[in-house]
Amino acid sequence: xxxPGSFSRLRTKLMFIYLLILTILCICxxxxxxxxxxxxxxxxxxxxxxNATVVPVIGIKGKDWSFNSFGTIFAVDDPITETPNxxxxxxxxxxxxxxxxxxxxxxxxxxxxxxxxxxxxxxSTLELHGVSRQNERFKEVSVVSxxxxxxxxxxxxxxxxxxxxxxxxxxxxxxxxxxLES
Amino acid sequence: xxxPGSFSRLRTKLMFIYLLILTILCICxxxxxxxxxxxxxxxxxxxxxxNATVVPVIGIKGKDWSFNSFGTIFAVDDPITETPNxxxxxxxxxxxxxxxxxxxxxxxxxxxxxxxxxxxxxxSTLELHGVSRQNERFKEVSVVSxxxxxxxxxxxxxxxxxxxxxxxxxxxxxxxxxxLES
Amino acid sequence: xxxPGSFSRLRTKLMFIYLLILTILCICxxxxxxxxxxxxxxxxxxxxxxNATVVPVIGIKGKDWSFNSFGTIFAVDDPITETPNxxxxxxxxxxxxxxxxxxxxxxxxxxxxxxxxxxxxxxSTLELHGVSRQNERFKEVSVVSxxxxxxxxxxxxxxxxxxxxxxxxxxxxxxxxxxLES
Numbered sequence: 001x002x003x004p005g006s007f008s009r010l011r012t013k014l015m016f017i018y019l020l021i022l023t024i025l026c027i028c029x030x031x032x033x034x035x036x037x038x039x040x041x042x043x044x045x046x047x048x049x050x051n052a053t054v055v056p057v058i059g060i061k062g063k064d065w066s067f068n069s070f071g072t073i074f075a076v077d078d079p080i081t082e083t084p085n086x087x088x089x090x091x092x093x094x095x096x097x098x099x100x101x102x103x104x105x106x107x108x109x110x111x112x113x114x115x116x117x118x119x120x121x122x123x124s125t126l127e128l129h130g131v132s133r134q135n136e137r138f139k140e141v142s143v144v145s146x147x148x149x150x151x152x153x154x155x156x157x158x159x160x161x162x163x164x165x166x167x168x169x170x171x172x173x174x175x176x177x178x179x180l181e182s
Numbered sequence: 183x184x185x186p187g188s189f190s191r192l193r194t195k196l197m198f199i200y201l202l203i204l205t206i207l208c209i210c211x212x213x214x215x216x217x218x219x220x221x222x223x224x225x226x227x228x229x230x231x232x233n234a235t236v237v238p239v240i241g242i243k244g245k246d247w248s249f250n251s252f253g254t255i256f257a258v259d260d261p262i263t264e265t266p267n268x269x270x271x272x273x274x275x276x277x278x279x280x281x282x283x284x285x286x287x288x289x290x291x292x293x294x295x296x297x298x299x300x301x302x303x304x305x306s307t308l309e310l311h312g313v314s315r316q317n318e319r320f321k322e323v324s325v326v327s328x329x330x331x332x333x334x335x336x337x338x339x340x341x342x343x344x345x346x347x348x349x350x351x352x353x354x355x356x357x358x359x360x361x362l363e364s
Numbered sequence: 365x366x367x368p369g370s371f372s373r374l375r376t377k378l379m380f381i382y383l384l385i386l387t388i389l390c391i392c393x394x395x396x397x398x399x400x401x402x403x404x405x406x407x408x409x410x411x412x413x414x415n416a417t418v419v420p421v422i423g424i425k426g427k428d429w430s431f432n433s434f435g436t437i438f439a440v441d442d443p444i445t446e447t448p449n450x451x452x453x454x455x456x457x458x459x460x461x462x463x464x465x466x467x468x469x470x471x472x473x474x475x476x477x478x479x480x481x482x483x484x485x486x487x488s489t490l491e492l493h494g495v496s497r498q499n500e501r502f503k504e505v506s507v508v509s510x511x512x513x514x515x516x517x518x519x520x521x522x523x524x525x526x527x528x529x530x531x532x533x534x535x536x537x538x539x540x541x542x543x544l545e546s
Binding site: 008011012015018019022053055057058073075076077093095096097111113115125127129144145146147148151152154 | 190194197198201204205240241242252253255281282283284285289291293311312313322323324325326327336337338362
């Protein structure tokens with residue numbers, strides 16, 4: 001049989017181990033270290049052609065309707081694919097509005113939902129709000145929340161145009177979303 | 183007088199109890215278990231009649247202006263009542279814009295504020311952002327934040343149309359909001 | 365050499381101190397006590413003049429286009445300055461849209477990004493969503509998120525018009541933003 005002193009030491013040791021685990025949990029929670037990353041591709045045709053996925057709705061009277069013309073409002077429904085390849089699996093749609101909101105035409109306000117339709121996230125959405133700085137390579141906007149699997153989500157999304165075909169106004173845009181795990 | 187050993191055991195026991203409470207607190211914080219629920223009813227008249235509460239502002243040239251027509255932008259100011267009954271207490275208004283944002287007309291982008299005017303929450307708002315899947319019974323959008331009593335709010339809102347009168351485009355919509363307590 | 369008993373008491377004391385620190389950390393995290401405050405000034409010209417920074421894009425057919433006319437949609441690009449003085453340092457722009465969203469013309473829906481361009485926060489944004497109650501002195505809207513330095517931001521913004529010159533529709537608006545530190 002062990003002495004009372006060794007019991008006491010064992011208790012103390014166990015308590016220290018326990019405290020250590022608790023501390024690590026608290027620090028993780030406080031710093032929210034864990035982030036999830038999601039990558040997909042927007043297939044974007046910005047025109048007034050029948051197959052367009054970004055269409056100008058209205059602009060300021062007497063001005064052109066374009067991404068460089070202050071006040072132009074666009075409706076968006078871009079297919080989202082798993083790889084840059086247009087014929088790869090569709091994982092959802094990017095739906096909402098864009099508004100050229102810089103007087104010099106440089107920035108576009110973004111109000112979108114990523115509406116997932118694939119097996120993994122179908123029925124869930126992520127809500128995006130921010131400005132796209134058109135002259136920058138990487139355009140960062142806020143992920144303000146989400147629904148379904150993404151309830152209470154917070155994070156940011158980075159857009160990068162990786163392919164552009166001027167003749168048909170066709171762009172492939174990589175979107176990388178980083179979310180805090182909650 | 184108790185022996186030093188019994189003091190030590192008492193201290194150890196107290197510390198264990200203390201640790202248990204602390205652990206429970208940490209787990210609660212980490213999981214944010216507590217949610218608040220709010221239910222109310224939107225009184226919605228979507229038309230161009232003088233008493234309309236949802237009115238089309240503009241659409242894509244050459245297309246109808248409707249909830250099934252991509253690019254149609256609506257302004258909204260729906261009265262919110264305590265019960266489905268139109269003449270029950272008004273608790274606030276749902277104000278903002280809706281945009282048909284699916285090329286096939288199925289989804290409508292939602293950018294609303296719930297502007298409370300009742301005794302309990304008057305002067306406070308909740309901001310909603312998301313898409314309403316019109317073909318689904320339950321339409322979930324994100325609660326992205328709030329003001330007043332709802333500062334720093336996060337959550338989601340579920341809309342369900344519980345009554346519809348086609349002749350006057352009148353709907354009663356139940357809205358259930360669930361918020362994380364913070 | 366100290367007795368085993370005094371060692372045990374030392375261990376116990378250290379553990380209590382440790383527990384105290386851990387508790388304080390947990391409470392701070394749970395209550396998120398710390399808030400940051402940012403103050404700046406919007407230089408706002410709401411007209412159709414060439415130097416306007418808030419311009420009506422469209423309104424409901426047959427109605428005036430104005431801040432008191434339900435359904436009017438405005439594009440915004442207000443310069444933001446460090447002090448009320450128009451010629452003080454520009455720290456950024458307030459870019460996005462405003463929509464008169466109360467049938468009685470009292471409230472305006474706000475969907476803006478604060479796009480910082482100064483040394484301290486250049487490349488970062490804060491996203492604002494809410495309603496501006498035009499008849500109130502202090503107009504509170506939600507800060508729903510941010511990018512760059514303000515990733516994962518949450519908070520609220522209070523607007524107050526501190527100067528108005530009717531003849532040129534020029535307002536100076538103080539904006540105080542309070543953010544949770546995360």
